Amino acid sequence: MKRSPDNSVLEQCEDILRGELSYNLDCKILASENTIINRLLMRSQELHRAYAELEDKLGNDNRALTTFLRTLLCSAAFWCPEKNAEARKERKQLENVNKEITSLASRLADLLNERSELHNHTGFSCGEVYDLCSATEAATKDHYMFQSYPRTEYRRLFAQYDGKYWPSLSQVVRALGQDAASTEIYATDPLTEAGTTGPRASQADFFRAWFASIEENSMSYSGFLPQGFRLSDESMAILADCALDNDPDKPTGAEYIKRLRQRARQAKRGLES
Secondary structure (H helix, E strand, O other): OOOOOOHHHHHHHHHHHHHHHHHHHHHOOOHHHHHHHHHHHHOHHHHHHHHHHHHHHHOOOHHHHHHHHHHHHHHHHHOOHHHHHHHHHHHHHHHHHHHHHHHHHHHHHHHHHHHHHHHHHOOOOOOOOOOHHHHHHHHOOOOHHHHHOHHHHHHHHHHHOOHHHOOOHHHHHHHHHHHHHHOOOOOOOHHHHHHOOOOOOOHHHHHHHHHHHHHHOEHHHOOOEOOOOOOOHHHHHHHHHHHOOOOOOOOOOHHHHHHHHHHHHHHHHHHHO
């Protein structure tokens, strides 16, 4: 049976939270995290057993306690189900933008080829942008750094090699479309990857992001949490319920966390095999 934390550790955890809140308010930042901090302070009585376990695992190591609490604040603020739904919308939007680029690039490349044919086989011409050099010149006319440094060398290189050595505008545009069609969308950091792994937004996303954040802040990654640090399923569930403002009458429960961890281990074994 887990003991209750002594007042010094309980006060230490809450002092850390109040310090984070005060700093954020003074700097007018992280309003979402401030909401989480206020929830944890208001539901302090529910957190006694979780704080007791933190005391058992981390003692009074202020840096480690602060790091752990920050992983909770960040994960709850930015990887709650509502934010995860937004992240999935953004991913879908990126997919749609790539599809649009593919379609428009193909159409534009065809039009550029058609214009070249008309230039070459009729008595008419138009425009000053007709190859890669002229396009670059037009795009960089107000680009101070380009005008000051590589412009002369760039022009010299184009003068040295005639048009057959360079891609046409239509080829460049078509390459953009092909890239958009074939590119794989991926998360740019471990938390985003962990938080958007599931097929739909759910509380599981929050826990996956939180697990990833704890690992990222361990000593293995130059953080302050002990290597292999792990709280019990019960404590993780209690902390999450308070941070996410879940209904006390409908707790997440330790079994839910246990199943998530089992799935994570199975997925990791699958990747390693």
